[in-house]
Structures are given as structure tokens and as C-alpha cells.
Amino acid sequence: MTAVDDGWTGMGWDWTDHDDIRRRLHEGADPERWSGGRPLHRAALFGSPIVVAELAGRVADVDALEDGVTALWEAVVSRKPENARALAAAGADPWRPSIGGWSPGRLSLAGPTPGLFPVPAGVRLTDRERAAAQEAGRLLTALGEFHYEGTGLACVAGIDAAEAVRRLEATPVEDEVIDELLEAPYEYDMDESLRFIGVTSVPGGCVVTQPWGYAPQMPGVLARLSAGTVCYGLYANPKSGNQGCIARHGTVERRDLHPGGGPYENDAPEEVLSSYLYQYRAVAYSCAVAGLRPTDARAVVGPPDVWVELPDRDHWSH
Structure with missing residues (x-):
């Protein structure tokens, strides 16, 4: 035809x-x-x-x-x-x-x-909508522009870096190990490099980050971090784009989200506003969903408050 x-x-x-x-x-x-x-x-x-x-x-x-x-x-x-x-x-x-x-x-x-x-x-606008717009302006300015392709992160509400490390049962890593890894992270065995994450306290909670991989977004990591709170996970996949998920009270509730995109047809009113305010700004969107209020980009681009190593367990399961 x-x-x-x-x-x-x-x-x-x-x-x-x-x-x-x-x-x-x-x-x-x-x-x-x-x-x-x-x-x-x-x-x-x-x-x-x-x-x-x-x-x-x-x-x-x-x-x-x-x-x-x-x-x-x-x-x-x-x-x-x-x-x-x-x-x-x-x-x-x-x-x-x-x-x-x-x-x-x-x-x-x-x-x-x-x-x-x-x-x-x-x-x-309602007072709440106006406040959300004002916070978006502040947050976007505070974070600025930076390269984050390939980065994984988890924005966790209500807990600091020390509590995140405790929940993950992670252990501090020597600076020499991280310095060597940061020089060429993709030359390492993936299973090995995924064990190392950075954790930083920010106003409203903390950010768990990995500049070279998706470990902060793995279900087992999100489940432990989100106990009694909410956590937004982001992986800036170099091949398929930004991938997001929401974990709450130890359970991953929503997957295959697209932070920085939208609004989408079935979005709730607050999701429409957030998608509009943070369009093409996936990191800021992830922080906003979790209620984090960082004053700069250090929690994402480094150096973090602490580098730690995840324990040897299956982090793909809860």
C-alpha cells in the first residue's frame, strides 16, 4: 500500500x-x-x-x-x-x-x-504552587549546569549521610582507593566499581551518588534507604536517557519514570507542575521530589562527605 x-x-x-x-x-x-x-x-x-x-x-x-x-x-x-x-x-x-x-x-x-x-x-496560583515555583528557581540556580550523564543517585528525605551509611551497612573507603578509581572508573570490573558510592548530607536529607554507575538506584539500596521515608532514584543512562524510580517505606513503588521529561498525559496536578518547573533538569527534579534543598552541586559532582563501600550482597533484591 x-x-x-x-x-x-x-x-x-x-x-x-x-x-x-x-x-x-x-x-x-x-x-x-x-x-x-x-x-x-x-x-x-x-x-x-x-x-x-x-x-x-x-x-x-x-x-x-x-x-x-x-x-x-x-x-x-x-x-x-x-x-x-x-x-x-x-x-x-x-x-x-x-x-x-x-x-x-x-x-x-x-x-x-x-x-x-x-x-x-x-x-x-495557590500559595503552595507559588512556593514550589520559587523553590524551583532557587534550586536550579544553586545546582547550576553540570555534566551528569552516566551518574546514578538517590535523593533521600529526612536522614543524613551518617544514617544512610548505617542503613546500607557500608564501610568507609581509603582516599587512595577512590582516587585510583576516579581516574578511570570504566576500566574497572563493573561488579567491583559498583560497590563504591559517595554520600553527602544536604538540607532536607542526603544524596547518595555514583558518577559512573547505577548502584544508588538498585532496588536493595533504595529499599534500605527509604525505610520510614521517601527516596527518589535516578540513573542518567547514556544509552536510553534518564531513568527514575520512587521508593517509600522500604518498597520501590514506581519504576520507569522519566525525570526531567513530561508532563505526561496521566500526571497528577502536582506532577505536572514539577515536570514543567524542572524540565530537562533531572537532578534538580529528583532533589525536589524528595524535598531536598541543596545549596550547591557538590552532593552530585563531588567530593561527597564520605566515600563508602557497599557490603557484598545482592542489591537487586529487597
Whole structure:
């Protein structure tokens, strides 16, 4: 069966060339369909305001849905304020409820452009939402930007480094051992290198980290750390991206999460807000979920308060 040509053949991630978009539309490109999706949504994410306006003027419904959200939602969540303004000018509704009950307009009140749209009377953030947005700004600034690909960490609420070490029954490691390991961690046998982790106290709890592996996120480690509390595990997998999980009271409750991504269709309201505030910032997101308030990135990038060695046991089981 021959695929129907929708006129967008060869289009990738760049939707900024207005002349090319207009040419394609003039030659019959379908403004309602692109490779199973909608051109307006692609332009909202990857285009320019003039391209967004061009496509918005050619579709039957500027608020049509793709994967449950409007193009305006995509523009707001991806922090493309000029594209969002172009959509609103074309008639898109900033106050239409979407994922988790949030509208694009109300979500924008928590972001870097709270004045993006005229706000109707009575629409505002709650005190809790406003506090979450303020803490996100502080936390993102405190952590800054750093390379963390390949890093595993566990953010543990309510316990300090000493208590984490006690729960894990770990033992301190000589500096010489760690110095040698840090020089070339991937030259070591994986089973051997995974035994070594760093632990650091931060306001609100502690961070367990491993710059070269996933040990802090192993179920047995999370189960011990999360006894009587909550723990968010992250592994920045170089091959498949950020992988997250939540452990609570000694049990891993949720796996295969995507910290720094989303929001996703079935997210609860608080998850939508967190995903928006910490988009593409997986480490900050992990800290925030556990209620940690680090004042810098040392707990992740090192040096930690203490390097320890995990006991020889099966850390993949509880």
C-alpha cells in the first residue's frame, strides 16, 4: 500500500523556514496532518512565530489536540513564549484545561513568563504552587549546569549521610582507593566499581551518588534507604536517557519514570507542575521530589562527605 503524501516529506525538527513552509502549503501540503501528527504542534515546538501564525491561519481548529494537548500547551511547556503569543493571537485558548487540570495560561504563571497572557479575574496560583515555583528557581540556580550523564543517585528525605551509611551497612573507603578509581572508573570490573558510592548530607536529607554507575538506584539500596521515608532514584543512562524510580517505606513503588521529561498525559496536578518547573533538569527534579534543598552541586559532582563501600550482597533484591 502506497503512503499518502501529505506534502511535508523531508521535514525534520526545523520548522523555522517560513518561505519553505509557505511553498509547501501553496503546493498542497496538508496543514492538518504531518507524519501522523499535526504541523501546528511541530511548529509550536520547533518553529518560529511567523510559521506558527501561518499554520494557525490555515487549520480548522487552532485548539485541535495531538496526544491530548493543544499546540498552545506545547508552546508554553517548551518555553516558546513568542510562539505561544502567536497562537493566542490566532484564537488559541490559554485557559482551556489540559493535563492534570492545568491550562497553558495558569501553568505559565509558574514559569519564566508569568505575564504571557492577560489573566482573567480569579485565576492565580495557590500559595503552595507559588512556593514550589520559587523553590524551583532557587534550586536550579544553586545546582547550576553540570555534566551528569552516566551518574546514578538517590535523593533521600529526612536522614543524613551518617544514617544512610548505617542503613546500607557500608564501610568507609581509603582516599587512595577512590582516587585510583576516579581516574578511570570504566576500566574497572563493573561488579567491583559498583560497590563504591559517595554520600553527602544536604538540607532536607542526603544524596547518595555514583558518577559512573547505577548502584544508588538498585532496588536493595533504595529499599534500605527509604525505610520510614521517601527516596527518589535516578540513573542518567547514556544509552536510553534518564531513568527514575520512587521508593517509600522500604518498597520501590514506581519504576520507569522519566525525570526531567513530561508532563505526561496521566500526571497528577502536582506532577505536572514539577515536570514543567524542572524540565530537562533531572537532578534538580529528583532533589525536589524528595524535598531536598541543596545549596550547591557538590552532593552530585563531588567530593561527597564520605566515600563508602557497599557490603557484598545482592542489591537487586529487597
